[in-house]
Amino acid sequence: EVQLVESGGGLIQPGGSLRLSCAASGFTVSINYMSWVRQAPGKGLEWVSIIYSGGSTYYVDSVKGRFTISRDNSKNTLYLQMNSLRAEDSAVYYCARVAGGLRGPFDYWGHGTLVSVSS
Amino acid sequence: SYVLAQPPSVSVAPGKTARITCAGNNIASNSVHWYQQRPGQAPVLVIFYDTDRPSGIPERFSGSNSGNTATLTISRVEAGDEADYYCQVCDSSSDHPVFGGGTKLTVL
Numbered sequence: 001e002v003q004l005v006e007s008g009g010g011l012i013q014p015g016g017s018l019r020l021s022c023a024a025s026g027f028t029v030s031i032n033y034m035s036w037v038r039q040a041p042g043k044g045l046e047w048v049s050i051i052y053s054g055g056s057t058y059y060v061d062s063v064k065g066r067f068t069i070s071r072d073n074s075k076n077t078l079y080l081q082m083n084s085l086r087a088e089d090s091a092v093y094y095c096a097r098v099a100g101g102l103r104g105p106f107d108y109w110g111h112g113t114l115v116s117v118s119s
Numbered sequence: 120s121y122v123l124a125q126p127p128s129v130s131v132a133p134g135k136t137a138r139i140t141c142a143g144n145n146i147a148s149n150s151v152h153w154y155q156q157r158p159g160q161a162p163v164l165v166i167f168y169d170t171d172r173p174s175g176i177p178e179r180f181s182g183s184n185s186g187n188t189a190t191l192t193i194s195r196v197e198a199g200d201e202a203d204y205y206c207q208v209c210d211s212s213s214d215h216p217v218f219g220g221g222t223k224l225t226v227l
Contacts, residue, residue, distance in 0.1 A: 035216065037216075037218075044203075044205065044218060044219075044220050044221040045154075045156075045162065045205050045207075045218040045221070046218065047215060047216040047217065047218060050215070050216070058214070058215060060215070094161055094162070098216075099167075102209055102214060103149075103150055103209040104152075104167070105152035105164050105167035105168070105207070106152070106154070106162070106164065106207070106216075107164050107167070107173070109161040109162055109163070110161065111161055112161055
């Protein structure tokens with residue numbers, strides 16, 4: 001059974017850093033495209049970042065230079081390192097698998113982890 | 120960047136048909152995926168590659184994509200279908216995923 005379990009969210013002051021983790025089971029992270037998607041309170045879904053099976057990484061413009069997506073193949077885990085956090089980064093962060101390559105759907109999602117950026 | 124426009128809300132009586140649209144420039148040249156999100160829950164894929172249904176999704180859910188509009192159709196709507204629905208494509212110019220703004224389906 002495929003499962004994605006996020007952790008690492010919490011309350012952080014503006015300018016601070018957090019690292020989100022997404023532990024996967026039932027499939028291999030390293031041979032799939034994996035993404036982070038966020039949802040601000042009461043708002044819609046926003047794609048944040050993607051890592052290709054080959055290791056290339058991409059980001060939405062608003063987080064470029066501040067967020068870094070990575071994976072640990074030995075732990076079958078996806079990460080999102082978030083630095084210089086801003087109030088507008090407050091959201092539930094979901095990790096999701098992209099099925100079948102770049103243009104495929106997000107077929108499995110985690111339950112999400114809440115990040116609150118506030119002083 | 121590529122923009123997907125959805126109506127903020129759609130209302131339908133139980134047993135009737137709901138149609139949720141997703142508008143984008145020449146969207147028919149993209150593969151559209153649809154997600155259902157109930158309050159407090161993670162999104163769930165309900166339609167992928169325009170018309171395909173994942174296992175476990177009722178046949179009442181169907182999709183189409185033509186011209187500048189993709190449509191999610193829910194037949195014989197039930198109270199349990201009340202949720203937010205999002206369309207999504209991969210923007211061919213940036214190769215980045217893009218979501219529509221979401222549509223809240225209300226079952227009257």
